[in-house]
Amino acid sequence: MFITFALITLLGATGMLLQKNVIVAGLCMVAAFFGVAGLFVLLANPVAAALQIIVYTGAIMVLVLFVIMMLNSHEEEKAQASRPIQRWVSMALVVALALGSVKLVLASPGLKALGKSGVAMPSAMTLQKVGAALFTDHLLGFEVAGLLLLAAMIGAVALTKRNL
């Protein structure tokens, strides 16, 4: 199961990276988000999986697809100047970062110990547990997040409106 969802996630992300058409890239990204939701289910966290699907594939990707339709430019534009040096340097940096960090994770004895000690499946995350933690320990953060969402909403309307 794990390998299936991991492959869905990584193939979706790779498709997004390589796809020329913006809409198809967006749909590849939806596949990647579904894979991540499956990984969350395997992590005994159905709440996070439901939120992932509702917020990312339901809200954010629909927003992105609406914007793609509004802009009606579905293909990547021709490059003004091809910048081969920057492209190769960034590709090399990304590959080095990925290989180096994966090597570090596989070599770390602490992670190995944590993986062994925590291998027993915990009871599944429930909304009750999340709510208790959210409204007792993190009430201020919750209120600030609400305020941030309001500010972002007003900002988005102000930015897109022609004559304010």
Place this chain on the structure above:
Amino acid sequence: MTGLDAILPILNGGLQGYLVVALLLFALGLATVLLRRTLLLQFMGVELMLNAANVALLAFARFRGGDAQAMVFYLFIIAVAACEAAVGLALVIGLYRHRDTTDSDRAASLKQ
């Protein structure tokens, strides 16, 4: 320890397997931001990197016995990602109105 013994717990969904998936997802998101020029695709790459952080966070939470604090942090990350989506897409639309392009190379100067 042979190589197969080292690989098997990763393929079967051990902690290191989830972290490797998160790191590769982050690298793919970063590659999208660095290599593609369309602003919308770069924006999707940023979302992918935020998702990679979520995978790592919830993997650690599960291997620490189902910690609810990680879930709270995940909610905050989702809230920030939603804000970023709204404002970022509004900026892309604004740029398209002014310059008729969604290419980040063509938006390199702040002057009209």
